[in-house]
Amino acid sequence: MNTTYLRIELARVGRDLVSLFFIAVLPAFFFVIFGVSMGYGAAAIGNGNASMYTMISMAAFGAVTATTGVGGMAAVERMQGWGRQLGLTPMSDTRYVSVKATVAFTISLIPIALIYLIGAFTQASAPGWVWLASAAIVMLGAAVFSLYGLIVGLLFRSEAAVGAASGALVVLAFLGNIFIPLSGAMLEIARFTPLYGIVGLARYPLTDGALVSMEGVGGNDPLWALLLNVGVWTAIFAVGAVLLVRRGRSRQ
Template sequence: MKTLTKLEILRTLRNKKFMFFSVLYPSMIYLLFSTTQDTDADVPGTTLTVQAFLMVSMASFGALTAVLMGQSERIAKEREKGWVRQLRLTALPGRGYVLAKIASAAVVTLPCIVVVFAVAALFKGVRLDAWQWLALTGAIWAGSLVFAALGVAIGYLTSGDAVRPVTMIIYFGLSILGGLWMPSGTFPRWLQDIAEWLPTHAYAAIGQAIEMGRAPGGQDVAILVGYFALFCAAAAWLYRKDTLKA
């Protein structure tokens, strides 16, 4: 398992195009969104300025992009090429494969988060205490592992031809409904009730709580932990049951 984890991390770091896109894309989106908004306005239902709200949202969105989009397509291609079939002939357990994939995804998310924070501080004047910067980085990084596990599951659930459209639907659906692009407080009441149980909503809410100097909500933490366990279990089960031939 350790050998596979190291291999997966090295493969990710060597993919310079993927690393470049994953690290810079969310900061570019942040600059685009924040430039068109009123800097001094507060987000409804919070004490956060638009710039601070968007910083956490776009850092979370960027981490989601890196781990979900890259994971699912890469795994689907590996299945088609027969690489995963060879791994199943070894003693590697399903949980070992899933954890190796999650570890490789975690390598990408950290620089992605740091770059968004740096852009927000340097160009948009976002100011937080030192503990908040550290807590935000750790919370968003740890939360991204939930979606890394989801990416592994999607990669096993779909074929190489279908993986991209399926991933895009899930990716944009979770991003929009979870409140990463706009405050969920602006949604109709019935949609807010649905959004509260989505992993992306809990993911963003934890970061926003830290920005406001509060401890993350227990429900949000429980939701993320529950989804992480669910996605890991599903990914491990699909790995063991996969019968695709090389």
């Protein structure tokens, strides 16, 4: 990996204060509103409480927003000519991808660390292993959405499109049962959306798969169903990215 290029990329992303606000501050604000300030935050849920449940949800939302943005901009750079510029340097495609992946992973740590820090100093409660396991699953799950960002960047070749893709995550987060507990037909639809499996897996150490609704805790998401959701959407995003990369090469 080219450490110099990695440092430049991290500095460039760090200067984009507007993007950092939506990546880190906005999910943290949502957590404060829906997880810290609400009276039900101390209510018991599984191996912890409701505040912990909301904290995991908001950390996942912030992390996928981060990886979507970095993945999308990497694709736009390649399609707009940056790839030809890099071709004049000794840097290989593998190194370029590894740098971008490292940048996406690093940026995704910002909302996770900030939200978990707020949770630690407020009323989020769970055993230590739940904190560690949920954070690790959030980080791994967020990597899937770097492929989503990559697809959007390759498909539309526009920074505005990448911004729209990040904005569309709000809709996917709602459908993914992140912002408010869904029930009935909406819950059945949600089970087929790309964020549902990732967030469900991140919550699993806390809830053991139990579903939370406005009426309380009831129902269950089997572990295999959550893994299947993540596996299928990862495959869809990966195949889509490969096909779009090949299409881009055929046009050059």
